[in-house]
Amino acid sequence: MRRSCSKSPDDGHGDLPGLDTFKGEILHSATFQNGADYKGKRAMVVGTGNSAHDVAQDLYMKGAEEVSILQRGPTCVVSLQPSAEMIYKIYSNGDPLEDVDLIAASTPYPVLVDAYRSISQKAAQIDADMLQALNDKGLKTYFGEDGTGFQMMFMRGKGGYYIDVGCADLIADGKVDIVQHSEMDHVEANGMRMKDGSLIPLDLLVLATGFKNMQENIRLIFGDMVAERVGPVWGFDEHHQMRGMWRRTGQDGFWITGGSLLDSRIFSRYLAIEVKAALLGMLPARSELPLAEKVEAI
16 A cells, blocks of 8 residues: 655544555545546545545546545635636736736735625626535535635635636536545545445545645754744734735745745735845844734744
């Protein structure tokens, strides 16, 4: 049996009692390569985010005998076109790119919340038929805990969303099955035992259970002291600023950039200015920082 994982995946062991007794193959989605490697196999993907759906779709399209997805919590599902693309509609109005970037970078948090909630409400109407078909097959859907949808889930550092590129149809057509975590009892040697006593035979378990915070990758590379100085990365802090990203961290000389290509294009400019200011000795001492930045920097 081969077991594979990346540097800091969430292995999902706590959600799958008996996983260590499974005689089939277990791997994290980070190391999944090609569904063709599992032609004729019976596979289950644990998780319902983008990676989970993509892996399940690839397994089915490449000839896996049976494919199912284990859902642990409700999932925000949106169509790629037009729902997901509404997030970036502001870039299609013909305004100068620099002006739109400035709007995107400076929008206050309460305005972001209202905007994304409004977009999610429109997406719910547009995708109503798709969502109903998924619900009918047992997939639980929602638009986030406060109705703000997948983009705010991303910005808050959470998973649990899927931008559909084909797997929704496979689920609706019964080609990929949905299994609810609440209905499972445990994993055993040859598959997953359900609470009703039935067994789902399996040859492969793919753990699409997400990743630990970027702080843990920093810990692996630079050690505990640097990781603790930097702190958690990504997601909003109590001041609705992105944690540890595109600005001075708690570790001198340590800067982090990330996010989508859009994020990187916008905020790399501000990061470059701050790095240059640091090299020229122009940044204020930490004792001179405003309270909000002091909290983030310690």
